[in-house]
Amino acid sequence: MLFGFIGLGQMGKPMALNLARKFDVIAFDKRHVTLPEDPPNKLKLAAGIADLAECDCVFLSLPSAEILRKVLFAEEGLATCLKEGALIVDTSTVEYNATLEVSSKLSKLGLRFVDAPVSGMQSRAENGTLTAMCGGDAADIAELESTLISMASKILHMGPTGSGQLTKLINQLLFDINMAALAEILPISAKLGLNSKKIGEVINSGTGRSYASEFFIPNILRNDFSKGYPMQEAYKDLISGAELSAHQVLPTPLLAAATATYQRALHEGHGEKDKGAMILVFEELLGCRFRCQDGGNND
Template sequence: MKIGIIGLGQMGRPIALNLLKAEGDLLVVGRSGAVTTEFEQLGAAVSTDPAALAEVDAIFTCLPNGKVVGNLLFGEGNLTGLLRPGHIVVDLGTTGYLETLDIARRLTDQGVKFLDAPISGMASRAREGSLTLMCGGERDTFESMRGIFSSFASKMLYMGKVGNGQLTKLINQILFNVNAAALAEILPLSAKLELDPDLIGEVINSGTGRSFASEFFIPRILSDDFSQGYPMNAAYKDLVSCARIASEMCVPLPVTAAATASYQMTMLRGYGSGDKGSMVKAFEDLLCVQFRSAATASALDRTEEGVA
């Protein structure tokens, strides 16, 4: 089976590298530059024209949002018009549920098979090939792709009908967002109480307050590093999608709504280009404190003195 992938960002690039390593025959589509040159040197076929994807059997999209996916498939280039019946399109990105249903319907009308297969895990897990993949669509199509999925995912879950992959990813992401928002509130509180940030981090990550969010973000917050996770501006779509679904179903989500407010407050204060750990900055500003390790705080003080 010939495979193509479009979208070579934070997650797409390592996924493509693992696909190339496992499958050998890979078409990579992206803007010309260092990344496409890298794949060309590694032996992949490279194109800057999305229409080239019509020559492969299975297309992976790892794009920022559903609007971009829709534009690729049905927009100016109308890639769907070039696809043949039996062609497979796999959306690895985070696309809205309703957008996913529309994409699936339009592809199915053309005889093209579609899987919504969003992934969970940071870029490090993408590099390791140990992502979690949640898939919606026809089971036979999922099973036909399982071996290929295994090149970048160690856990592959068939969730049922089309759209269920995105809904499953959304549930997981919202829980992660709520955890990150809770950390953003409580860590500055501990600093306001003049508790040692390093020790607080140690207690949380060895106690009952521990979560994946705390294990990932606390060490990075302590070292003043807010660049390792997905940018908040790009990830905000998950909260929007959840609010839309909950509103249509008349489901109250008060904790999620509170986390969304923290998220919005952080972006409005100009921290949206950072990862979700950046939410701590909004509450640090409010309380006039910083939750940093002693060594990091000292280094920041010296930097500020030098600037002054």
């Protein structure tokens, strides 16, 4: 079985490398991609999308629904060159309605589709321990399991097409709310003169901890806002949350508050930083910094 992989970014590249340790993979990215010094022998880089025409299954890891549509349905897009019955697996994070639209178009072209967004950030993509949330036909997902296991340690079939994206959205919105809460509360501890490093230790060993606190607090203490996904690219999750709330008439007051913090951080020019940079909004407001290197109680 021949696999394709399109999108060799922060998540896609390590996923493709892990896949190629077990299977033959033809990978493509329109940007120049630097591979490790000893890439798997089964991995070949393509010059264009047309080089993936003979693939039985193609994985996608793309930054937006707009780019997903272009890759699939442009004049020389993937959907125009794959053989009938080929399987397309979208590991990107895109809007639910866009996923349904893409699935419908591919079905009319005789192609199969599974939405399988992943969670775990770059470190887990590198060690192959992502969580994959799959939506689609049960038979297609069962067929994929032996392949996905090279990239994900947890593979869950969440329901029909789009269910994977809905599940990922729920997870991401909780992550965003957690970080917005940290951004608001942590500077208060610094303002009151508490030791930032020790506050971080208390939170991450106590009942206030979350994945967001465990990931972001150590980085914030080091003044490092480069380890996570850039806020300007991750903002699409909050747009999707607002759309879901509006269309389904779902009250989401905490999400709305978190979104306001996120939006202010973007307006203040922090879009290229990761979500931990939301703390900069409240640090400026309170005139303090939650860092290890600060003087006084934060030494």
